[in-house]
Amino acid sequence: MKKTSDKVFNMKKGLSETCNRFFTVLGNPTRLATLETLLDGPKNVTQIAETLGQEQSMISHNLRPLVECRFVYVERRGKERVYSVNHGTVDPLLKVVENHAVNYCPSGGRCLAREG
Amino acid sequence: MKKTSDKVFNMKKGLSETCNRFFTVLGNPTRLATLETLLDGPKNVTQIAETLGQEQSMISHNLRPLVECRFVYVERRGKERVYSVNHGTVDPLLKVVENHAVNYCPSGGRCLAREG
């Protein structure tokens, strides 16, 4: 299989790559749950893991792309690392999604199967 | 490996699922390129395929989730199917991404490798 990402689409290269990484990082249930947990307030890795009932290692793995793409910030505090949401991006982003869901995803968040 | 999507995260179920599907569909270079092509105006499948230099079958496959999630609309016109962007969602969405990229992705759309 050819790597599609190597192909030159008729799309501004930067925007294309940024969007793809942007959405790919967000398109994962663990990372989305992590994000929403952090919307309640800053937490360290252990607290996130406890809140979600997941392993610390898994949360740590998933935090990396979130931090790299600046969806969340990190701050060292002693031996802890406190993560917090980048509200400047995440808040308006979730607003767009929610608005879309209200208009187009009537059955409890599932996309419509049939076209109209 | 357990299916994480089956687990109950501490997240509103609907929002979690909607977001995941939403971003998963968008996190793909072919679908993003398709979306951007359609931003220039409505096109049928053949035109999209030609514009992107990709096979008709591939475009058709990738259009399906875009339509299902209502990122694009379809309209029958004779034997063609004309696809167009849902500007209500896509425009504000891309604005958020662009704004984020301007602030946090200095090196041509690539996310930063190091945390700050």
Next chain:
DNA sequence: TATACATATGACATATCCATCATATGAAGA
């Protein structure tokens, strides 16, 4: 320094995603 706590990293198995090929459906005109 030794220990404990907090977090990150590496390797690996597998589940998921995706482009491709072949084929089917559908619509319009001869």
Next chain:
DNA sequence: TCTTCATATGATGGATATGTCATATGTATA
């Protein structure tokens, strides 16, 4: 109906992503 054009669908191999386990790094305190 037969042919042609436009599009969709199904199957499949293979790349990618992801969770898990084991382990390493790092930080503070005794």
